[in-house]
Amino acid sequence: xxxxxxxxxxxxxxxxxxxxxxxxxxxxxxxxxxxxxxxxxxxxxxxxxxxxxxxxxxxxxxxxxxxxxxxxxxxxxxxxxxxxxxxxxxxxxxxxxxxxxxxxxxxxxxxxxxxxxxxxxxxxxxxxxxxxxxxxxxxxxxxxxxxxxxxxxxxxxxxxxxxxxxxxxxxxxxxxxxxxxxxxxxxxxxxxxxxxxxxxxxxxxxxxxxxxxxxxxxxxxxxxxxxxxxxxxxxxxxxxxxxxxxxxxxxxxxxxxxxxxxxxxxxxxxxxxxxxxxxxxxxxxxxxxxxxxxxxxxxxxxxxxxxxxxxxxxxxxxxxxxxxxxxxxxxxxxxxxxxxxxxxxxxxxxxxxxxxxxxxxxxxxxxxxxxxxx
Amino acid sequence: xxxxxxxxxxxxxxxxxxxxxxxxxxxxxxxxxxxxxxxxxxxxxxxxxxxxxxxxxxxxxxxxxxxxxxxxxxxxxxxxxxxxxxxxxxxxxxxxxxxxxxxxxxxxxxxxxxxxxxxxxxxxxxxxxxxxxxxxxxxxxxxxxxxxxxxxxxxxxxxxxxxxxxxxxxxxxxxxxxxxxxxxxxxxxxxxxxxxxxxxxxxxxxxxxxxxxxxxxxxxxxxxxx
Numbered sequence: 001x002x003x004x005x006x007x008x009x010x011x012x013x014x015x016x017x018x019x020x021x022x023x024x025x026x027x028x029x030x031x032x033x034x035x036x037x038x039x040x041x042x043x044x045x046x047x048x049x050x051x052x053x054x055x056x057x058x059x060x061x062x063x064x065x066x067x068x069x070x071x072x073x074x075x076x077x078x079x080x081x082x083x084x085x086x087x088x089x090x091x092x093x094x095x096x097x098x099x100x101x102x103x104x105x106x107x108x109x110x111x112x113x114x115x116x117x118x119x120x121x122x123x124x125x126x127x128x129x130x131x132x133x134x135x136x137x138x139x140x141x142x143x144x145x146x147x148x149x150x151x152x153x154x155x156x157x158x159x160x161x162x163x164x165x166x167x168x169x170x171x172x173x174x175x176x177x178x179x180x181x182x183x184x185x186x187x188x189x190x191x192x193x194x195x196x197x198x199x200x201x202x203x204x205x206x207x208x209x210x211x212x213x214x215x216x217x218x219x220x221x222x223x224x225x226x227x228x229x230x231x232x233x234x235x236x237x238x239x240x241x242x243x244x245x246x247x248x249x250x251x252x253x254x255x256x257x258x259x260x261x262x263x264x265x266x267x268x269x270x271x272x273x274x275x276x277x278x279x280x281x282x283x284x285x286x287x288x289x290x291x292x293x294x295x296x297x298x299x300x301x302x303x304x305x306x307x308x309x310x311x312x313x314x315x316x317x318x319x320x321x322x323x324x325x326x327x328x329x330x331x332x333x334x335x336x337x338x339x340x341x342x343x344x345x346x347x348x349x350x351x352x353x354x355x356x357x358x359x360x361x362x363x364x365x366x367x368x369x370x371x372x373x374x
Numbered sequence: 375x376x377x378x379x380x381x382x383x384x385x386x387x388x389x390x391x392x393x394x395x396x397x398x399x400x401x402x403x404x405x406x407x408x409x410x411x412x413x414x415x416x417x418x419x420x421x422x423x424x425x426x427x428x429x430x431x432x433x434x435x436x437x438x439x440x441x442x443x444x445x446x447x448x449x450x451x452x453x454x455x456x457x458x459x460x461x462x463x464x465x466x467x468x469x470x471x472x473x474x475x476x477x478x479x480x481x482x483x484x485x486x487x488x489x490x491x492x493x494x495x496x497x498x499x500x501x502x503x504x505x506x507x508x509x510x511x512x513x514x515x516x517x518x519x520x521x522x523x524x525x526x527x528x529x530x531x532x533x534x535x536x537x538x539x540x541x542x543x544x545x546x547x548x549x550x551x552x553x554x555x556x557x558x559x560x561x562x563x564x565x566x567x568x569x570x571x572x573x574x575x576x577x578x579x580x581x582x583x584x585x586x587x588x589x590x591x592x593x594x595x596x597x598x599x600x
Contacts, residue, residue: 125489129492132492183480184482185487220460221476247418249417250413250417256414259398260402263402278573301561304565318537319537344534347534351500367505367508368501370497370500370501371498
């Protein structure tokens with residue numbers, strides 16, 4: 001207990017020790033907290049700096065001294081970056097006149113710009129991640145044990161069979177556009193997963209599938225996915241890797257190509273699932289003009305209005321990610337979806353309790369806990 | 375504006391290709407097809423050259439020359455190795471190796487984005503929804519801000535209810551979900567208007583180009599302008 005009191009007393013003295021006596025200059029070097037090392041914050045205040053003087057800050061590392069900044073500002077802050085995270089540095093602040101004569105000089109303590117193993121400012125992200133991970137894992141395990149989870153009707157996904165069936169009956173192709181971003185975009189991954197489900201059905205119905213892509217990695221991944229779907233459907237003979245073909249990486253070059261395909265091949269069903277930007281309305285309008293049944297989905301808030309306006313069905317935001325579970329009805333995917341729902345419920349509870357606590361006890365800092373991360 | 379012959383040719387081509395692409399608004403036609411294939415071909419070629427000079431050259435060739443120590447070389451060799459794995463698709467008997475590169479790319483990007491999404495789209499949004507309540511008051515004009523904060527909270531809660539997948543939208547719960555979809559539609563409506571406005575400004579810019587540059591270039595080429 002006594003030791004705790006001593007520590008508390010010591011901690012309470014620190015802020016006062018960092019404050020200067022009135023009229024006294026401050027020049028502090030401190031390691032940047034929770035970084036990957038190599039950065040030092042410099043803070044200076046020189047009261048009553050004469051007008052003809054300027055301040056120069058020098059970095060001293062071993063035997064080497066080098067000027068890093070020169071400023072007329074009597075107080076300021078600067079972050080010295082790209083340092084050796086194991087090196088020892090100290091800094092010298094000099095007030096000099098235009099001729100370079102030194103009037104006064106202050107020196108910091110030696111400091112090491114160390115790397116941190118853990119960014120404590122992001123602790124809440126870790127806690128949230130662990131909770132969501134635990135919820136999803138729990139429900140996946142439950143699904144594997146045989147617990148049945150239901151999933152509400154999503155009209156856009158109910159219509160997938162209808163769209164593919166219509167195209168098959170009409171003898172027209174099905175066009176699948178997986179967006180314009182690369183495979184490192186989670187929406188593209190979601191789009192490719194749905195492509196796998198669509199390909200299973202096109203394989204079963206012997207429908208024509210056409211997938212123009214704008215990224216080489218997406219092409220490779222989509223080919224693997226579609227090939228696997230055709231294999232699973234027992235139709236490896238029907239798979240042709242030219243179903244998935246590259247156009248160009250360029251956004252509007254790709255759009256002009258896809259528009260051309262729509263106008264010439266007149267697909268009966270068009271799927272646009274992935275990340276879309278300014279091309280969303282151009283594609284959706286062209287698809288609309290040829291009378292195709294269009295199912296679109298994206299998590300880009302700025303592009304959803306265009307899909308909603310021009311397509312028959314739209315997967316809004318998270319519905320895109322839920323689509324693979326919906327279409328496949330695989331227990332582990334439904335379990336994961338249930339886990340995500342529980343995470344959303346938890347967020348709602350946090351919002352309600354957080355609001356009450358913020359209103360009643362604003363000094364608790366609930367808002368800062370979430371708003372000031374990293 | 376003084377215009378060189380070569381400059382006029384360039385502007386003329388840009389304007390002609392703009393009109394060729396616009397011709398698609400009427401219907402698919404040979405002029406559009408020509409512009410489309412030219413666009414796709416040149417852009418695919420451009421991106422190839424761009425990747426060689428801006429990705430491969432600085433990150434492999436230049437970096438190799440400047441590398442010092444094991445980890446510097448490791449950081450160059452590993453991505454190159456994964457790239458080579460991708461090329462294995464060209465050899466059917468060992469094409470499976472390319473899956474390693476794809477698995478790395480997909481797994482790494484999805485794992486990385488989980489943290490980003492969690493921080494920016496979940497936790498910070500919780501903070502943003504709660505923050506107006508920290509300074510809530512109903513005097514000196516604070517009533518509107520207070521009502522706004524309450525509306526935002528209710529809108530967020532109802533939109534979250536809409537995105538519940540494990541329960542049918544029926545009964546009272548369904549009504550809340552319906553409020554959620556209304557909230558989303560109002561947001562989309564506002565976003566639609568804002569984006570269309572930006573698109574109209576792009577169209578105006580293109581029409582101005584045709585009027586102020588393309589037309590001047592044509593006059594220059596037929597000897598009617600300076």
